[in-house]
Amino acid sequence: MKFxxxxxxxxRNLWFRVGRTVITIAGVVIGIGAIVFLVSLGYGLQKMTxxxxxxxxLLEVLDVYSEKSTIVRMNDKEVxxxxxxxxxxxxxxxxxxxGKIKRGDKExxxxxxxxxxxxxxxxxxxxxxxxxFTGDLNEAILNTAALDLLGVKxxxxxxxxxxxxxxxxxxxxxxxxxxxRETEKNLKVKVVGVVSENGSAAVYLPLFKLTSKGVENYQLxxxxxxxxxxxxxxxxxxxxxxxxxxxxxxxxxxxxxxxNLFKIILGAFGGIALLVSALGIFNTLTVSLMERTRExxxxxxxxxxxxxxxxxxxxxxxxxxxxxxxxxxxVGYGLGQLLNYLLQIFATRAGAEAVAIFYTPLxxxxxxxxxxxxxxxxxxxxxALRARHIHSLDALRYE
Amino acid sequence: xxxxxxxxxxxxxxxxxxxQNLRKSFRFAKSEISVLRGVDxxxxxxxxxxxxxxxxxxxxxLLNILLGLEEPTTGEVKILDEEIYNLSPDExxxxxxxxxxxxxxxxIWIRSLSVIExxxxxxxxxNLTKTSSLREARLVLSWLGLEKFKNxxxxxxxxxxxxxxxxxxxxxxxxxxxxxxxPTGNLDTKAAGEVIETLKFLNRKLGRTVILxxxxxxxxxxxxxxYYMEDGKVFKTSSQAIAKHIAEISI
Numbered sequence: 001m002k003f004x005x006x007x008x009x010x011x012r013n014l015w016f017r018v019g020r021t022v023i024t025i026a027g028v029v030i031g032i033g034a035i036v037f038l039v040s041l042g043y044g045l046q047k048m049t050x051x052x053x054x055x056x057x058l059l060e061v062l063d064v065y066s067e068k069s070t071i072v073r074m075n076d077k078e079v080x081x082x083x084x085x086x087x088x089x090x091x092x093x094x095x096x097x098x099g100k101i102k103r104g105d106k107e108x109x110x111x112x113x114x115x116x117x118x119x120x121x122x123x124x125x126x127x128x129x130x131x132x133f134t135g136d137l138n139e140a141i142l143n144t145a146a147l148d149l150l151g152v153k154x155x156x157x158x159x160x161x162x163x164x165x166x167x168x169x170x171x172x173x174x175x176x177x178x179x180x181r182e183t184e185k186n187l188k189v190k191v192v193g194v195v196s197e198n199g200s201a202a203v204y205l206p207l208f209k210l211t212s213k214g215v216e217n218y219q220l221x222x223x224x225x226x227x228x229x230x231x232x233x234x235x236x237x238x239x240x241x242x243x244x245x246x247x248x249x250x251x252x253x254x255x256x257x258x259x260n261l262f263k264i265i266l267g268a269f270g271g272i273a274l275l276v277s278a279l280g281i282f283n284t285l286t287v288s289l290m291e292r293t294r295e296x297x298x299x300x301x302x303x304x305x306x307x308x309x310x311x312x313x314x315x316x317x318x319x320x321x322x323x324x325x326x327x328x329x330x331v332g333y334g335l336g337q338l339l340n341y342l343l344q345i346f347a348t349r350a351g352a353e354a355v356a357i358f359y360t361p362l363x364x365x366x367x368x369x370x371x372x373x374x375x376x377x378x379x380x381x382x383x384a385l386r387a388r389h390i391h392s393l394d395a396l397r398y399e
Numbered sequence: 400x401x402x403x404x405x406x407x408x409x410x411x412x413x414x415x416x417x418x419q420n421l422r423k424s425f426r427f428a429k430s431e432i433s434v435l436r437g438v439d440x441x442x443x444x445x446x447x448x449x450x451x452x453x454x455x456x457x458x459x460x461l462l463n464i465l466l467g468l469e470e471p472t473t474g475e476v477k478i479l480d481e482e483i484y485n486l487s488p489d490e491x492x493x494x495x496x497x498x499x500x501x502x503x504x505x506x507i508w509i510r511s512l513s514v515i516e517x518x519x520x521x522x523x524x525x526n527l528t529k530t531s532s533l534r535e536a537r538l539v540l541s542w543l544g545l546e547k548f549k550n551x552x553x554x555x556x557x558x559x560x561x562x563x564x565x566x567x568x569x570x571x572x573x574x575x576x577x578x579x580x581x582p583t584g585n586l587d588t589k590a591a592g593e594v595i596e597t598l599k600f601l602n603r604k605l606g607r608t609v610i611l612x613x614x615x616x617x618x619x620x621x622x623x624x625x626y627y628m629e630d631g632k633v634f635k636t637s638s639q640a641i642a643k644h645i646a647e648i649s650i
Contacts, residue, residue: 298508301495302524303572393469
């Protein structure tokens with residue numbers, strides 16, 4: 001028999017017992033919906049976390065540190081060696097010193113960084129307020145943690161203000177220093193920007209301001225490469241120079257690993273619901289098989305082949321799975337979007353940043369829908385085989 | 400349809416059913432029960448044959464064997480010169496749909512399909528298109544005056560109407576032979592009469608060979624080709640002989 005007639009008859013059979021069919025499909029909808037809903041939560045949280053970690057362009061940046069125990073220092077000679085490696089587009093160093101910041105009568109301990117303007121392009125710490133370094137050596141960029149300690153509420157208030165900093169130089173960063181430790185006091189700098197950065201208070205000064213005071217050893221070198229496919233090669237080369245190389249991709253991979261596990265656990269909860277619904281399909285088909293035993297007998301007498309009867313039952317099972325899968329995916333997706341929408345309303349009212357904690361990737365949705373179809377077909381195998389092997393004469397005598 | 404023309408050209412009283420020394424026995428636990436003990440049957444094209452016999456004489460088994468649904472223990476079954484038990488089960492199913500129609504005592508439906516779709520169902524199995532299957536089904540329904548029911552569900556019709564639709568389904572694939580196994584068993588007298596009229600119409604007007612199996616003596620007069628079946632054997636007989644025989648048994 002032609003497949004389209006089988007499909008039509010299968011559809012009519014399901015329609016004939018529409019109440020039972022709807023309940024069976026509802027089981028699949030709940031199972032698939034739960035999976036889509038829960039796993040979308042996993043995807044959403046993963047996406048949020050990754051967004052916090054950084055943007056795609058940071059995948060092309062390596063962080064090169066000098067190991068604490070080693071005698072290899074990151075200085076201009078090493079920077080040049082690294083800059084000359086193939087596929088390195090640009091580099092920018094970071095100096096890190098101890099010190100203080102003073103504003104009016106308030107003062108706080110702070111990290112004193114020395115950085116170039118482009119450092120902020122290669123780093124997750126980007127300017128949130130102000131225009132950044134212009135080239136003048138007496139400029140400074142504060143981080144938000146420092147603003148809190150200095151009692152600044154609105155970052156704009158501090159722009160253009162002159163503050164003072166103390167910078168502690170040591171022989172380990174400035175080898176030509178006469179003493180072991182020297183403090184440059186009350187350097188006057190004008191605030192030209194603020195970066196969002198929580199944790200320790202810090203102020204960024206122009207790199208040259210600190211190198212001119214004798215600093216030669218850098219804490220960190222940001223290495224921008226032309227494509228992330230060279231990460232492993234360059235990491236190997238730079239590590240051979242005696243440095244440690246960090247790459248944000250490693251963090252992302254770890255985060256992904258954690259979230260993949262999380263999604264599997266969430267999916268498994270939904271899977272339990274799906275398992276129950278699979279039993280529902282099985283039960284429905286078995287009852288239907290028993291009800292239709294005589295019907296199967298007469299279909300055989302009227303020339304329907306065993307394999308067509310088998311197909312008919314498989315199609316009915318598959319239809320339940322496919323319809324339930326499609327509807328379940330839509331329900332799971334819709335529920336997530338609804339919650340996203342409600343959260344957005346609450347966030348806007350509370351004046352907070354809106355977040356989407358549910359995210360359903362299309363390939364995942366398609367996969368789950370297909371999975372439901374497979375579950376349907378799978379549970380249909382046994383009833384279909386039974387239907388196929390019903391002996392027509394026994395079936396016709398069946399009461 | 401080529402098939403239809405072929406039937407007409409063969410009208411010269413060819414043999415459509417032929418069995419030789421047909422035997423069938425069933426095993427129950429350790430005992431063996433012989434249901435058919437050597438049936439020889441010859442039916443000519445266009446005949447209306449009545450096979451009469453008490454319950455349990457083996458009528459249904461004989462019908463099932465003729466329909467190709469149950470293999471005989473020994474003996475040959477030739478339908479339209481085809482030795483049907485030499486065919487594979489699928490070939491046999493196909494052959495059955497093309498050549499033989501069946502009316503059971505109780506109509507059995509594909510409940511989710513309408514009357515016309517049920518009637519067209521055998522044609523779907525012959526891989527006809529939906530349009531032509533439904534066209535044939537409507538034609539057959541109109542022959543039997545059933546067109547008005549075509550969009551009803553069969554279960555909503557009366558017993559007699561349902562049985563007439565079964566007849567329509569039995570002839571939709573234009574078979575040469577139509578078997579009817581106690582077709583009036585569950586019907587009141589009026590409906591039974593209508594069904595019998597329908598079968599007579601098939602035989603006289605549409606030229607089909609009709610095999611009516613019954614234990615109701617009312618239908619003995621329907622045909623001169625009358626067989627009496629008892630204890631697994633079939634005898635050619637007349638209505639008077641049967642009447643006499645029945646009288647003897649009841650004494």
